[in-house]
Amino acid sequence: MATTPAFKTTRDSEVFLSMLMQPSHSNFGGKIHGGYILSLMDQIAFACASKHSGTYCVTASVDTVNFRNPIEIGELVTMKASINYVGRSSMVVGIRVESENIQSGFVKHCNSSYFTMVAKDEAGDTALVPGLVLATESDVNRFLKSVRRLEAKQQNRKIQESLHPLSPTSLALLEGYNIRLNLTDQHE
Ligand code: GDP
Numbered sequence: 001m002a003t004t005p006a007f008k009t010t011r012d013s014e015v016f017l018s019m020l021m022q023p024s025h026s027n028f029g030g031k032i033h034g035g036y037i038l039s040l041m042d043q044i045a046f047a048c049a050s051k052h053s054g055t056y057c058v059t060a061s062v063d064t065v066n067f068r069n070p071i072e073i074g075e076l077v078t079m080k081a082s083i084n085y086v087g088r089s090s091m092v093v094g095i096r097v098e099s100e101n102i103q104s105g106f107v108k109h110c111n112s113s114y115f116t117m118v119a120k121d122e123a124g125d126t127a128l129v130p131g132l133v134l135a136t137e138s139d140v141n142r143f144l145k146s147v148r149r150l151e152a153k154q155q156n157r158k159i160q161e162s163l164h165p166l167s168p169t170s171l172a173l174l175e176g177y178n179i180r181l182n183l184t185d186q187h188e
Pocket residue numbers: 014015080081082083084093094095096111112113142
């Protein structure tokens with residue numbers, strides 16, 4: 001791995017993108033395709049992470065993409081991205097997606113998502129990333145929220161791993177769901 005990099009601010013790597021939504025980006029229902037929005041978000045996450053790390057980056061995971069409001073053809077979609085958190089070689093890029101009706105000026109919040117990106121060196125190994133200067137209350141808040149999300153994920157994973165899917169505790173958790181338990185096809 002390379003020598004320890006210096007620190008950078010969230011401002012150093014922020015990325016903004018505005019795009020007018022074209023009919024070719026719509027789905028069969030006439031709204032903008034969620035997959036198209038996701039692909040733009042992945043690109044902006046890559047650009048932001050790459051600006052911070054100064055390296056090539058890959059997407060490791062995406063935390064919750066809830067499409068809160070549909071996006072119409074002809075609207076102006078704006079994405080704002082910044083680094084929320086850095087580890088040794090990972091970065092969490094937060095992205096806020098808004099869509100504006102350019103005639104009325106009405107702006108709606110479409111989603112906010114958090115992409116975990118990993119820096120890679122030229123050999124394809126993980127690379128160290130610069131530390132993050134937290135210069136505003138919002139920087140501190142976003143960093144802490146990322147830490148809490150990571151901890152909740154780890155906690156969830158531990159619970160999941162400690163429970164056998166067919167243990168009485170696990171089966172009790174299935175009560176009340178819209179399912180029918182039919183384990184006759186089990187091969188294990
Ligand atoms: P937050 O994460 O609680 O602040 O939720 P928001 O929905 O306000 O924003 C989601 C993410 O989008 C933030 O974590 C930031 O990474 C990014 N973001 C929001 N507003 C801005 C902005 O004005 N500039 C930049 N560069 N990024 C922003």
